[in-house]
Amino acid sequence: MSQEELLKQIEQLKLENSQLRNELHLTSTKAKPTDSDSNEYPLTLEEYHRYGRQMIVEETGGVKGQIKLKNARVLVIGAGGLGCPSLPYLAGAGIGTIGIVDNDTIDTSNLHRQILHDSEHVGMLKCESAKRYLNKLNPNVNVITYPVRLDNTNAFEIFKGYDLVLDCTDTPITRYLVSDVAVNLGLTIVSASGVRTEGQLSILNFKNIGPCYRCFYPVPPSPNSVSSCSEGGVIGPCIGLVGIMMAIETIKIILDIYNEENFEPFLMQYSAFPKQTMRTFRMRGRKADCKCCGSNPSITKETIESGQINYREFCGSCNYDVCTAEERITVQDFENNYHKIEKKNYLLLDVRPPHHFKISHLPDTFNVPVKTLRNMDGSIEELQKYIPEVNKDSEIIVMCRFGNDSRLATRLLKDDFKITNVKDVAGGFFKYIDDIDQTLPKY
Amino acid sequence: MVKLRVEFLGGLDVVFNKQRTYDLDIPSSGAFTIKDLLDYLVDKMIDNPKDVEVFIEDGTVRPGIITLINDADWELEGELEYEIEDGDVISFTSTLHGG
Numbered sequence A: 001m002s003q004e005e006l007l008k009q010i011e012q013l014k015l016e017n018s019q020l021r022n023e024l025h026l027t028s029t030k031a032k033p034t035d036s037d038s039n040e041y042p043l044t045l046e047e048y049h050r051y052g053r054q055m056i057v058e059e060t061g062g063v064k065g066q067i068k069l070k071n072a073r074v075l076v077i078g079a080g081g082l083g084c085p086s087l088p089y090l091a092g093a094g095i096g097t098i099g100i101v102d103n104d105t106i107d108t109s110n111l112h113r114q115i116l117h118d119s120e121h122v123g124m125l126k127c128e129s130a131k132r133y134l135n136k137l138n139p140n141v142n143v144i145t146y147p148v149r150l151d152n153t154n155a156f157e158i159f160k161g162y163d164l165v166l167d168c169t170d171t172p173i174t175r176y177l178v179s180d181v182a183v184n185l186g187l188t189i190v191s192a193s194g195v196r197t198e199g200q201l202s203i204l205n206f207k208n209i210g211p212c213y214r215c216f217y218p219v220p221p222s223p224n225s226v227s228s229c230s231e232g233g234v235i236g237p238c239i240g241l242v243g244i245m246m247a248i249e250t251i252k253i254i255l256d257i258y259n260e261e262n263f264e265p266f267l268m269q270y271s272a273f274p275k276q277t278m279r280t281f282r283m284r285g286r287k288a289d290c291k292c293c294g295s296n297p298s299i300t301k302e303t304i305e306s307g308q309i310n311y312r313e314f315c316g317s318c319n320y321d322v323c324t325a326e327e328r329i330t331v332q333d334f335e336n337n338y339h340k341i342e343k344k345n346y347l348l349l350d351v352r353p354p355h356h357f358k359i360s361h362l363p364d365t366f367n368v369p370v371k372t373l374r375n376m377d378g379s380i381e382e383l384q385k386y387i388p389e390v391n392k393d394s395e396i397i398v399m400c401r402f403g404n405d406s407r408l409a410t411r412l413l414k415d416d417f418k419i420t421n422v423k424d425v426a427g428g429f430f431k432y433i434d435d436i437d438q439t440l441p442k443y
Numbered sequence B: 001m002v003k004l005r006v007e008f009l010g011g012l013d014v015v016f017n018k019q020r021t022y023d024l025d026i027p028s029s030g031a032f033t034i035k036d037l038l039d040y041l042v043d044k045m046i047d048n049p050k051d052v053e054v055f056i057e058d059g060t061v062r063p064g065i066i067t068l069i070n071d072a073d074w075e076l077e078g079e080l081e082y083e084i085e086d087g088d089v090i091s092f093t094s095t096l097h098g099g
């Protein structure tokens, strides 16, 4: 059996395991439903004590509201920048069952914002780390983990049995998938996102009458306009605040603060800089011609599960594959045949944005961001303003963070600037740090 | 003359000189629509022609950007055909994806 097949089988078994545990729990809780009318004191004394401060807020509906929370089953997809701040509030509030889907492991670079995890657990699965924390915070809550990557084949199995979904994911691909599956199962989605200093939040497919993600975004954004937290960066409390707002919306939905009559589609926009502002935009309703929630849907359980709906194809991806093998060198090559040579007769060009470059870079490097290069329209004179000694016969070695932009830059330098001797360092500066010089700061 | 405010949120300000809000007095005789505003923004306010495609695609606002007229989805107000009135606030925001 190939490694790929083995990995696939492990994924499948992990999923089966989660499902069996889930079913076991669902049958055990279904056997003794909590009902506020049949019993004078439907909660345990510990629960009265624990939830007292929120039960005495009139808006929650007191014990009745608490029982709604206790009977609720909420699925959180992603235990990262949004999942981490929302999860403890959901567990703290006493939501009875919380599922967490995430196959990613904790990296040190997550910890400035993913504050459920900690430095001692780098490398651990995020869903398991989150579960550990939530179990300590509120042992009454049943936390179910799904250490798998959500995809066409497993989404329906995972979503089944939940009342509400929190979309805490980070790419359009999964956002469309989460929305499509939730619509097909009739689940309300609390959806949010954020990058840099801003965040957005919305309720989608509210009780199967509100608009879905596709109603808002029938056409996906072009892949080169999508930036994630690893590329765009993010300020911890900015995304954290949005995650906490997700918990608030979730609690309000469970407490029936919104209903079919008063619900109006909205999108909230939080901006942290320069002044903090929160705006609520009134949004379109469900679209009759929506391919998923409209009157004649083509996106169904069958077309999703069969793979006919191809999210990768639909959203597209940036094409960085623009250099031939001869135009690329490995970091080892770079070290041995360029960087270590005494007398340097090549130019090293780092095409990262200057605020990246400032954090760390190699010595004797020129910094011209790929965007600036593109704006020069192939003019050597313009390039000489940054690199005085450059000409069409120069040998240039190009580097960026991960080796993507450097390939685009290599193409520009060869095709537009007509510089013939240009090479891209495959894997970029971070690969160089990993394989050659671990004393340099990686960010 | 039409007096309005335009806003660029969700990182869109990068193509408008990194400024998020502009108060504009635009000379116009007769109706001034969102379509006219887009032409004005492209002609007068995007310095780098290479940045136009970040904002406009096929003659309209690029997919992934939400357009709001006085804090309401432009789809509720007539999209490109909406006639801007004095005091209107037109906001453009990129859809964010990170989480």
Ligand SMILES: [Zn+2]
Pocket: A211, A212, A213, A214, A215, A216, A286, A287, A290, A291, A292, A293, A294
């Ligand atoms: Zn829809």
